Amino acid sequence: MEDCRCGKTLQLSGGDRYLTSGTVFTIDESGIQMSQTTACPLDCYDACRIVIDEKGAIKGDKTHPVTRGYLCPHLNHFQHNERICTPRLHGETISMDEALDILIATLRETKPDHVLYYRGSGNVALMQRVSEHFFASIKAVGTSGSLCDGAGEAGVLLGRGINHVLTPQALTQSEVVVFWGRNPHVTHSHLLPFLEGKKIIVIDPVKTAIAKKADLHIQIKPHGDLHLALLLSRFAVIEGIYDRDYLEENASGYSDFYELTQTVRIKATLEKIDVSLGQIGAVLEMIQGKKTAILVGVGVQKYRNGADVVRAIDGFGAIMGLFGKQGCGVSYMGSSLEGIENPFTPFSNRVSKPTVDFSKYNCVFVQGANPLAQMPDTIRVRESFDRAGFKVYFGLYENETSRSADLVIPAKTFLEKNDIRSSYGDYTLQEMPQMSGNEFGISEFELTRRLCEAFRIVLESEEKYLEYFRSKIEYDEGTGYRSSRPNIAYEEGFAEGEFVFMDEVDLEIDTDEGFHFITAKYPKGLNSQFHRPSGVYFHPEAGFEAGESVLLASSVGSVEMEVRHDERLRQDCLLIYSGTPEVNVLTPPLLSYEGENAVYQEFKIKVTKI
Numbered sequence: 001m002e003d004c005r006c007g008k009t010l011q012l013s014g015g016d017r018y019l020t021s022g023t024v025f026t027i028d029e030s031g032i033q034m035s036q037t038t039a040c041p042l043d044c045y046d047a048c049r050i051v052i053d054e055k056g057a058i059k060g061d062k063t064h065p066v067t068r069g070y071l072c073p074h075l076n077h078f079q080h081n082e083r084i085c086t087p088r089l090h091g092e093t094i095s096m097d098e099a100l101d102i103l104i105a106t107l108r109e110t111k112p113d114h115v116l117y118y119r120g121s122g123n124v125a126l127m128q129r130v131s132e133h134f135f136a137s138i139k140a141v142g143t144s145g146s147l148c149d150g151a152g153e154a155g156v157l158l159g160r161g162i163n164h165v166l167t168p169q170a171l172t173q174s175e176v177v178v179f180w181g182r183n184p185h186v187t188h189s190h191l192l193p194f195l196e197g198k199k200i201i202v203i204d205p206v207k208t209a210i211a212k213k214a215d216l217h218i219q220i221k222p223h224g225d226l227h228l229a230l231l232l233s234r235f236a237v238i239e240g241i242y243d244r245d246y247l248e249e250n251a252s253g254y255s256d257f258y259e260l261t262q263t264v265r266i267k268a269t270l271e272k273i274d275v276s277l278g279q280i281g282a283v284l285e286m287i288q289g290k291k292t293a294i295l296v297g298v299g300v301q302k303y304r305n306g307a308d309v310v311r312a313i314d315g316f317g318a319i320m321g322l323f324g325k326q327g328c329g330v331s332y333m334g335s336s337l338e339g340i341e342n343p344f345t346p347f348s349n350r351v352s353k354p355t356v357d358f359s360k361y362n363c364v365f366v367q368g369a370n371p372l373a374q375m376p377d378t379i380r381v382r383e384s385f386d387r388a389g390f391k392v393y394f395g396l397y398e399n400e401t402s403r404s405a406d407l408v409i410p411a412k413t414f415l416e417k418n419d420i421r422s423s424y425g426d427y428t429l430q431e432m433p434q435m436s437g438n439e440f441g442i443s444e445f446e447l448t449r450r451l452c453e454a455f456r457i458v459l460e461s462e463e464k465y466l467e468y469f470r471s472k473i474e475y476d477e478g479t480g481y482r483s484s485r486p487n488i489a490y491e492e493g494f495a496e497g498e499f500v501f502m503d504e505v506d507l508e509i510d511t512d513e514g515f516h517f518i519t520a521k522y523p524k525g526l527n528s529q530f531h532r533p534s535g536v537y538f539h540p541e542a543g544f545e546a547g548e549s550v551l552l553a554s555s556v557g558s559v560e561m562e563v564r565h566d567e568r569l570r571q572d573c574l575l576i577y578s579g580t581p582e583v584n585v586l587t588p589p590l591l592s593y594e595g596e597n598a599v600y601q602e603f604k605i606k607v608t609k610i
Contacts, residue, residue, distance in 0.1 A: 037061055038432045041125045041414040042526055045188035045333075045425030046072045049479075052415070052435050065479055066168050066426055072189050074526045082398040084410040085440055096442060099409050104454045106363050106390050106407075107138070113349065114389070115140035116361040120369030121147060121353065124336040125419040125432060126469050128444050131367055131394075133344035133459060134451045141361070142347030145354055145596025147374055149298050149333045151306030154595030156332050158307065159314045159502070160323075161495020164486055165334035166293050167426040168194045173327025175199065175290040178283075180313060181225065182297030185209040186523050188425055191295075199286055203228065205518060206575070207568040216282055219570060222516040222601065224273025225300045227264060227507065228280075229312035233319045234261035235280055241288045243321025250498050251318045257501035264507060272509045274570075287320065291327035298333060299520065302601040307594035311502045318499045324490040331489075336422035339484025340472050343465060354598035355589050362389035367444075368411070372400035373579070374527055376587035376598050379557050394447065397529060410441045417443040418462065420469040427485035429473045514604030515542075515574040517554075517586070522577040533577040537566040542574075549610045554603040557585040560610065574605060 040048040048071050049064035062069030087099035094102075107115065117135035119128075119142075136142060146153070156163045171177060171194040178201040184191045185208065202211040203218045203225070211217040220228060236242045237258050247254040270276065294317055300309050310332060317323060317330035351357075354376055358364050364385070375381045385391065385404060393405035402408050414421075419432040445462045452459040474483040486492070494500075515538075524531040536552060538544050544563045551560055552574075559582045569575055576583045587600045 036433065036435055038414065038435060039421035039428075039430035040071075040075045041419070041421060041432070042074050042529075043120075043124065044072065044074055044526065045423070046074075046190045047124070047421060047423035047425060047428055047430065048072055048075050048190075049428075049430060050075070056436070063478060065477070066428065067190050068193065070190065073523065074530065083396060084398055084402060084408060087410060088408045090406055096409075096440070099407060100442075100447070100450050102407055103365075103392060103409070104451065106392075107451070107455075110363045110389070112139040113141060114360075114362040116351075116356070116358065116364045116388075117142050117347075117367070118353070118356065118364065118369060118371060119143070119367040124423060125414065125421050126337075126340070127417075127419045127462075127465065128368065129342065129344055130448045130465065131444050132347065134448045134455070134457060135365065136345040136347045137452075137457045138455060139348065140365075142350045143353040143356060144350040145352045145591065145598075147354055147376075147598045149301070150595035150597030151303075151592035151599075152296070152298060152301035152310040152332050152595070152597075153335070154592070154597075155301070155307035155310035156314065158594070159311050159318075159500050160490070161500075163332065163335055163338060164329075164489035165425065165427075166295070166329050166331035166489060169426075170327060170329075170489070171195065171198070171293055173291060174293040175327070176201065176287050176292040178203065178287070178292065178294040179208075179210055179214075180204075180294055180296045181300040182295050183208045183210065183520065184295075186521050187297070190425075199290070201283060201286060205516070205570050205573055206520070211568075216279070216286065218275055218279050218283070221272070221274040221570065222518060222573060223303055223510070224275065226305065226309045226312045226505070227269050227273050227509070228275055229309070229316045230261045230264050230505070231266065231269065231275075231280060232283060233312075233316045234258065234264065236284055236316070236319050237261075239284060241284060242319045246321030247318070250323070250493065251501065252498060253501045253503075254319065256503060257315055257319075260501075260503065260505060263505075269507075269509070291325070292320065292322055293328060294322070294330040296330060296332045299518070299601070301592070301597070302519065302599055304590060304593050304599050304602055305506060306592045306597060306599065308502060308505055312505070314499075315501050318501070323499065324488065324493070326488055329489050334424040334426075336424045339482050340422065340469070343460075343468050352591055352596045354591060354596065357384050358391075359384040359387035363392070364388045364390070365392045365394065366401055366405070367394045369395070370399040370401045370527070372404060373581070373584065376584050376600060377556050377589035378582065378584040378587075380589055381584075399529075409447070412438075412441040412443045416441065417445070418466060420466065420473075422482070427482045429469075429480045429482045431470070431473075431480065510604070512604045514606045516570075516572055517601050517603060517605050518569075518573050518575040519578050519583070519587075519600045520575060522579050525577075525579045527579050529579070533580045534562070535564040535576075535580070536561040537564045537569060537575040537577075539569045539571045539573070540565045540567060542569075542571045544607070544609070551608040551610055552586060553606045553608070554586040554588070556588055556603075559583075559585045574607065 060069035
């Protein structure tokens with residue numbers, strides 16, 4: 001067998017691995033070349049299981065019970081971004097050794113509490129967290145909170161105590177599936193085959209692809225989800241279709257919760273959220289006595305009271321007795337670390353990620369993130385980043401942050417290193433063995449090893465950490481799962497012994513002028529990776545011509561964009577896809593009341609024709 005890079009003939013026996021065209025393969029006991037499997041590292045629910053064939057092509061693994069051989073569109077875009085190929089200092093190419101020496105020297109000259117470590121929160125490959133070990137060990141400042149799902153996660157934990165998800169396989173037992181602010185065609189496409197034969201209800205201000213096929217679509221006004229959830233609970237009790245036996249045993253505070261729902265003014269509230277009594281009745285009729293799964297998206301919690309929104313939806317699920325039963329439940333984005341104790345040193349000092357002020361630090365280390373595009377209140381973020389001291393970017397792709405950094409260190413792709421991949425859409429835990437090599441880039445572990453050696457910090461071997469994560473894998477018919485996964489979510493009850501209902505709520509509905517602001521995932525991109533969208537979308541009858549320029553303004557900034565039309569929208573809404581350049585000029589530097597989450601949709605937007 002020849003290695004095409006060097007022309008050497010390799011003597012291979014069963015189990016040996018070799019490189020051809022840069023790709024690693026294994027020879028089985030009979031001497032036949034075997035394709036290798038790994039997992040997609042991208043920040044989405046799907047966690048595609050993939051096969052690298054003998055030509056190095058990426059294909060779906062047909063044996064996987066969730067992804068079933070189909071690769072989501074994001075993975076197909078994987079190799080189309082502008083990859084960082086070489087380290088550079090102030091725009092000039094340098095060697096990797098020079099880059100690491102400069103980083104080490106900078107860290108030695110900087111007081112630990114003036115060093116900020118800022119890592120992207122969407123990394124679900126577990127070894128990517130190893131860098132935290134070094135920065136936490138030198139007492140640098142880390143971050144807490146989330147740009148994505150923190151408010152909803154907080155709401156789930158307040159009610160349930162632990163965040164279990166409904167897996168795609170669990171939906172096979174469902175009779176009704178409710179998509180509440182969730183768009184599976186874009187964010188979780190591998191759910192779709194599991195929906196065959198189900199009744200579908202969609203609650204979403206956008207007429208998404210799943211809404212067009214649904215048995216019932218409630219095109220609710222944005223930020224009306226809290227009120228609708230409370231009204232659904234109230235009418236379920238009034239109509240006598242709630243699960244009293246379940247509540248007596250598992251959620252004894254339901255009477256107080258029902259009293260809370262009675263504070264909602266029915267007629268005025270329905271008018272303000274644009275929902276009818278008939279639609280509420282239709283939802284209750286469709287789910288009465290049926291195995292029902294409610295799948296909640298992150299869009300419903302992009303507000304300061306986002307935790308309450310998710311908590312109210314959870315409360316409705318509890319009223320209907322949906323938890324702990326086959327094919328039933330309420331499912332939000334899960335935690336990819338649930339059931340896996342972090343083996344790396346934790347930070348003792350953290351600041352909130354959505355509102356961090358970079359200018360307070362003499363050294364900023366950004367890993368796998370693009371805060372200059374993705375953080376709210378872009379103008380403030382850029383100004384504070386410019387005023388920061390020495391700025392380091394460690395990642396795969398060029399973006400706004402890498403172009404503004406002083407030192408840029410290229411990372412390795414998931415094919416070029418060893419890792420373990422978790423998921424927040426199911427309980428799979430998959431190995432990601434090294435598949436290929438290149439002459440540039442450095443892995444998270446190797447970077448951390450070099451830093452720890454320089455500062456005499458103890459770091460275990462890479463294999464020891466990998467073995468620890470492997471010990472959390474439980475195999476079932478060839479697929480690896482987290483050993484902590486429940487058989488049926490909440491079948492054993494809740495962390496606090498029973499479900500805890502919310503006991504107070506702010507029912508005010510904003511009356512500010514302007515268009516409701518919807519931020520949504522772009523079908524061809526992932527946050528600020530891959531294809532970047534442009535423009536602002538309105539309903540054709542919202543009063544703006546396609547192609548004309550408008551000035552969009554919030555209380556923190558304004559930006560000019562070109563109008564696009566989208567008939568799926570309500571006339572009182574505008575949509576700007578996540579990843580659109582300059583979108584976060586409009587978003588506020590505020591935190592959710594619970595969960596330290598960014599609140600991208602809190603402000604309404606005023607629109608002026610130019």
